[in-house]
Amino acid sequence: xxxxxLTRPPALRSPAFRSIGRSVLLTLPMALWALLMFTPSFRxxxxxxxxxxxLVILFMTALFFLMMRTGKTYRWRRYFFVALGLLFPVGFIAxxxxxxxxxxxxxxxxxxxxxxxxxxxxxxxxxxAAVTRTIIFPGSILPTxxxxxxIAIMIGLWLALxxxxxxxxxxxxxxxxxxxxxxxxxxxxxxxxxxxxxxxLVPWAILLFVVVLSAxxxxxxxxxxxxxxxxxxxxxxxxSVTTAIQMGIFITLFAGLVVVLPYLTKKRxxxxxxxxxxxxxxxxxxxxxxxxxxxxxxxxxxTLCQTSCPTMALSAESIREGKTLLNCxxxxxxxxxxxxxxxxxxxxxxxxxxxxxxxxLLFLYGAWAMATMFGGSILANSISTIIGFLPLR
Amino acid sequence: xxxxxxxxxxxxxxxxxxLIAACVPFVLMGVFSNAVAHAGLHLDPSYSGGTIVRxxxxxxxxxxxxxxxxxxxxxxxxxxxxxxxxxVAALPRHVSExxxxxxxxxxxxxxSFTVPADPHARPSGEVVALNAxxxxxxxxxxxxxxxxxxxxxxxxxxxxxxR
Amino acid sequence: xLGLATGPICxxxxxxxxLPWMLVQPQRVRSHVRQLSIFLGARLAxxxxxxxxxxxxxxxxxxxxxxxxxxxxxxxxLLAVGLLIYAAAWPHARCGFVRRxxxxxxxxxxxxxxxxxPRPTGAIALGFLTGINLCPxxxxxxxxAAQLPTLAAxxxxxxxxxxxxxxxxxxxxxxxxxxxxxxxxTVARMAAVLLACWYGFTGGSLLIEKAIYG
Numbered sequence: 001x002x003x004x005x006l007t008r009p010p011a012l013r014s015p016a017f018r019s020i021g022r023s024v025l026l027t028l029p030m031a032l033w034a035l036l037m038f039t040p041s042f043r044x045x046x047x048x049x050x051x052x053x054x055l056v057i058l059f060m061t062a063l064f065f066l067m068m069r070t071g072k073t074y075r076w077r078r079y080f081f082v083a084l085g086l087l088f089p090v091g092f093i094a095x096x097x098x099x100x101x102x103x104x105x106x107x108x109x110x111x112x113x114x115x116x117x118x119x120x121x122x123x124x125x126x127x128x129a130a131v132t133r134t135i136i137f138p139g140s141i142l143p144t145x146x147x148x149x150x151i152a153i154m155i156g157l158w159l160a161l162x163x164x165x166x167x168x169x170x171x172x173x174x175x176x177x178x179x180x181x182x183x184x185x186x187x188x189x190x191x192x193x194x195x196x197x198x199x200x201l202v203p204w205a206i207l208l209f210v211v212v213l214s215a216x217x218x219x220x221x222x223x224x225x226x227x228x229x230x231x232x233x234x235x236x237x238x239x240s241v242t243t244a245i246q247m248g249i250f251i252t253l254f255a256g257l258v259v260v261l262p263y264l265t266k267k268r269x270x271x272x273x274x275x276x277x278x279x280x281x282x283x284x285x286x287x288x289x290x291x292x293x294x295x296x297x298x299x300x301x302x303t304l305c306q307t308s309c310p311t312m313a314l315s316a317e318s319i320r321e322g323k324t325l326l327n328c329x330x331x332x333x334x335x336x337x338x339x340x341x342x343x344x345x346x347x348x349x350x351x352x353x354x355x356x357x358x359x360x361l362l363f364l365y366g367a368w369a370m371a372t373m374f375g376g377s378i379l380a381n382s383i384s385t386i387i388g389f390l391p392l393r
Numbered sequence: 394x395x396x397x398x399x400x401x402x403x404x405x406x407x408x409x410x411x412l413i414a415a416c417v418p419f420v421l422m423g424v425f426s427n428a429v430a431h432a433g434l435h436l437d438p439s440y441s442g443g444t445i446v447r448x449x450x451x452x453x454x455x456x457x458x459x460x461x462x463x464x465x466x467x468x469x470x471x472x473x474x475x476x477x478x479x480x481v482a483a484l485p486r487h488v489s490e491x492x493x494x495x496x497x498x499x500x501x502x503x504x505s506f507t508v509p510a511d512p513h514a515r516p517s518g519e520v521v522a523l524n525a526x527x528x529x530x531x532x533x534x535x536x537x538x539x540x541x542x543x544x545x546x547x548x549x550x551x552x553x554x555x556r
Numbered sequence: 557x558l559g560l561a562t563g564p565i566c567x568x569x570x571x572x573x574x575l576p577w578m579l580v581q582p583q584r585v586r587s588h589v590r591q592l593s594i595f596l597g598a599r600l601a602x603x604x605x606x607x608x609x610x611x612x613x614x615x616x617x618x619x620x621x622x623x624x625x626x627x628x629x630x631x632x633x634l635l636a637v638g639l640l641i642y643a644a645a646w647p648h649a650r651c652g653f654v655r656r657x658x659x660x661x662x663x664x665x666x667x668x669x670x671x672x673x674p675r676p677t678g679a680i681a682l683g684f685l686t687g688i689n690l691c692p693x694x695x696x697x698x699x700x701a702a703q704l705p706t707l708a709a710x711x712x713x714x715x716x717x718x719x720x721x722x723x724x725x726x727x728x729x730x731x732x733x734x735x736x737x738x739x740x741x742t743v744a745r746m747a748a749v750l751l752a753c754w755y756g757f758t759g760g761s762l763l764i765e766k767a768i769y770g
Contacts, residue, residue: 037418101513107536108515110440112546129434131564132465138440142430156426160417164410201739205746212575212747213754215568218437218468239536242761289406349403351396362407366414373418466568466691 017071027065029365034060034372041380052383056376059083064368073332073360077371078181081171084375085178089232091382094389096234099146104237105138113140115234116149119158121223123207123280124214136218161374164366166288167281170271170311170329172371175378176229177271184262184310191264199273200312200327207276228253228270272311272327282327290363291346292334294322295353298342305334305343322352330363438462439538442475442550447496453483457548458494461555472555473539474527476504479548484508491523494553502527502553506542515543520553528554566721569691570599572751573635573682577642578731579744588732594676595683596725600718602687607714610698611707624695625766631689632759636752638681643748 018026034057041053063076070076096103105115117139128136135141135151143150161173170177210222223230225246231254238247253274261269271278285291294305299319306314313328324334334343344356345363413421435441439462447458459475474494478484487507491500506518519531520542530553532542539554574595581591697717701710734740 106543107538107541108543108545108550111442111538111541111543111550113436113440127568128437131568133434134437135434136437138436141434141436152426152430153422155429156422156424159425160413160421163421164414164417198742201743202746204739204743205750208576208743208747209750209754212572213751216467216572218439218465218568289403289410347403347407349399349406351400359407362411366410369414370417466565467572 016069018069020069023065023068026068026361027061030064030368030372031057031061033369034376037373037376038380041377046384048384048387049380051387052380055383056372056380059379060368060372060376064364067364067368071357072336073364074336077171077331078185080371080375081178082182082185083178084175084379085180085182087382087386088175088178088378091378091385092233094382094385102237103234105234106237110138112146113138113144114147115139116147117151117154118223118233119154120227120277121220122155122158123211123276124220124222127211127215128218131215134218136214137220137223157374161370162281162284164370166284166290166330167278167328168288168290168330168363168367169281169284170275170278171331172367173374174271175375177268179229179232180258180262180268180270181310183259184266184268186263187266190266190307192261195265195267195312197312197315200325202273203275203279203327206274207279210276222276225249226253228258228274230254266310267312268310271329272313278311278327278329285326285328289348290330290359291348292324292328292330292332293344293346293352294319295342295344296320296322298340298353300340300342302339304337304339308333308337330367332360335360439464439468439470442477442552449492454478454480456490456492458492461494463555471537471539473552474555476551476553477548478551481508481512481544481547481549484549488518488549494527495524499524502529504551504553506532506549506551508549509544512544516549518542520551522553526556528556530554564724566691566694567724569689570686570725572754573639573686574725574728575731576639576744576748576751577678577682578728579734580642580741580748581732583732583734583736585729585732588729591676591679592725592728594679596718596722598680598683599687599722600715602684603714603718604711606688606694606698607701607710608707610702611704611710613702622766625762628689629759629762629766631685632755633763634759635682635685635689636754636756636759638678638685639748639752639755642678642682643745643752 038053038057041049060080063080066076067073093103100106100109109115115138117137121137125135125137128134137151139149139151140147141151143153162169165172206222206226210220210226213221224236226249228250230247230250235247235250236243238244253270257270257274261267299322301316301319303316303319306316306319310331310333311327311329313325314334315325318325332345335345337343341356344353345360346352346356347359347362350359438444443459443462445457446460449456449458455478457477457479459477461472461474462470463472464470476492476494478488485508487505489503489505491503493499494501501522501524503521503523504518505521506516508516515533515536517532520527520529522529528540530540534540536543539552541550541552543550577595578588578592581587697714701713704710704713
């Protein structure tokens with residue numbers, strides 16, 4: 001009884017990592033960046049867009065402040081990423097319905113180059129473009145009034161962002177991954193615990209498959225047959241058995257890999273076990289300066305980091321070597337979960353665990369700036385679309 | 394010493410990355426986009442219709458005849474020739490023309506269609522092959538990349554499949 | 557000249573078969589040279605067989621959509637079976653696609669890097685099938701061969717056409733120096749299965765369509 005009285009209740013929240021003043025100071029550059037990014041939105045007419053931009057500035061700045069204050073990355077990044085995943089389809093579908101009246105792409109839209117370009121196509125474009133100088137996508141190379149998301153603009157954006165974030169694209173930029181991250185966050189515990197580690201090789205096989213076959217068929221095979229996100233974006237109009245099969249595949253893959261399996265495994269199963277673009281983007285981990293490393297002196301091999309990794313980018317061997325696997329997308333889940341502070345942010349070329357917070361800051365400034373610029377503008381547009389649907393005066 | 398040099402280089406690299414990040418929306422994106430736009434790439438002709446080989450002027454509108462597009466490698470689009478009548482606004486309500494597609498002076502197909510009032514609606518009509526190299530079809534029917542009659546980009550686009 | 561000009565297209569057509577197949581070969585340039593030579597030899601045999609048939613049957617066969625669909629459908633289904641056997645059999649050494657060494661217990665799991673020396677059967681089968689896979693440049697060559705006055709001329713035409721296209725396959729030899737890790741081999745096998753599924757689907761659909769609608 002006495003011991004019960006004397007025992008202090010466990011702390012309800014983790015102790016602050018930084019003081020408020022210091023956190024505000026570190027957040028200030030990001031707040032200014034957000035303001036700079038959304039200044040053009042305020043110059044455009046439309047109250048809804050202004051509200052959307054203002055909310056996004058506050059949202060992104062608040063999340064960055066919390067990252068600074070608590071020292072946690074994954075936890076706060078997830079709010080942004082899930083919001084992006086959920087709101088992107090809302091804005092996109094609304095714009096499709098407004099312009100076309102349907103989510104499906106009629107053949108005349110493809111012929112006139114009105115299909116918005118999606119970065120998923122990039123790996124499939126390389127071989128045909130290199131060999132025949134042909135782009136196998138029904139979009140337009142330069143932006144047009146009916147298609148501002150042209151091929152040149154989107155590839156330029158991808159190249160620029162990839163230089164900064166590398167594979168972290170998959171956790172700070174991609175507007176699809178948040179959907180499954182949201183479903184993975186719903187259950188408290190994993191329902192399926194054992195996953196074959198060879199599954200993490202499937203994206204590479206799919207990448208090889210779609211790249212080779214797209215070069216043979218002169219069409220973006222992944223978009224035509226395998227993209228789960230066609231279900232929530234746009235798809236070829238169903239008018240034949242073939243298109244019906246394609247639609248069936250899209251829906252099945254979406255339901256399985258984006259909804260059900262993330263819920264059961266608490267992993268981003270589509271990203272970890274399917275996405276060829278993610279595999280392609282992993283190659284840029286080789287040239288990006290930031291990574292996650294493990295301080296072997298502190299590590300107690302509890303495997304908490306391995307369990308928390310949403311894409312199975314850690315194996316027992318890789319942790320023993322103090323590294324992540326090539327498919328690490330630098331979401332920070334392992335660092336957040338490590339109770340011994342053995343998982344650390346690291347700048348290649350420096351000593352491991354010497355100044356991990358400095359490495360984290362340097363990485364986050366770049367990654368969050370890109371997230372605000374790209375994902376933030378999508379969020380702002382989607383929010384303004386939603387406000388437009390609300391019965392407000 | 395080597396470790397120190399490496400660390401200094403690493404921090405310089407990190408600073409450059411941040412600099413690149415700051416340049417992305419203002420300079421870098423545009424530079425890369427321009428580079429892609431001027432890389433001499435073109436859309437696959439199964440989407441774009443290929444290149445125009447002949448233009449026939451009519452009163453108020455023109456008709457563009459494109460080069461035949463044939464499938465490459467295992468491409469599943471059948472061979473076709475595209476014809477575009479533009480602008481739609483200047484087209485008469487009903488168009489019927491015999492067209493020389495291969496440039497030999499002889500008509501190869503007769504294309505007839507009715508231009509719908511709705512700019513998003515598909516025209517109805519038919520293509521009658523006058524040369525065995527081409528295939529006839531009627532629209533509305535089975536739309537595909539090699540067989541279509543649609544309004545697209547301010548034109549009525551007709552694709553005639555080759556045998 | 558036709559072969560050289562259409563080489564990249566031939567490469568794109570055969571790439572889905574050649575690439576995963578070459579990737580599961582042992583990491584030795586000599587082995588790649590041997591296997592690719594056998595593959596190209598079998599492909600030449602396919603070319604010559606097609607040249608003989610097309611010359612004897614006449615130009616109508618080359619231009620017949622129905623015959624083309626039946627041949628393509630059949631070849632694609634066989635390619636699917638070939639790729640599946642290759643993906644599933646390696647490194648089991650059961651099917652004759654790979655050679656079983658004496659007293660050799662080949663590890664089946666992906667952790668094994670012991671790649672058994674491949675038998676020529678796989679290269680011959682896949683080479684011949686890609687040789688008669690009717691891709692567009694091949695059909696163009698077929699039409700020209702059918703118009704030639706003698707069978708010998710048609711065979712010679714296809715042999716020269718083959719040489720032109722074969723040049724484009726040489727870059728595949730560079731795969732011989734790529735390091736084979738267990739993960740790498742597993743990826744190549746998975747890709748082979750996926751490509752087999754695609755060939756099976758397209759070939760099967762073609763055959764079913766022709767069987768129903770003629």
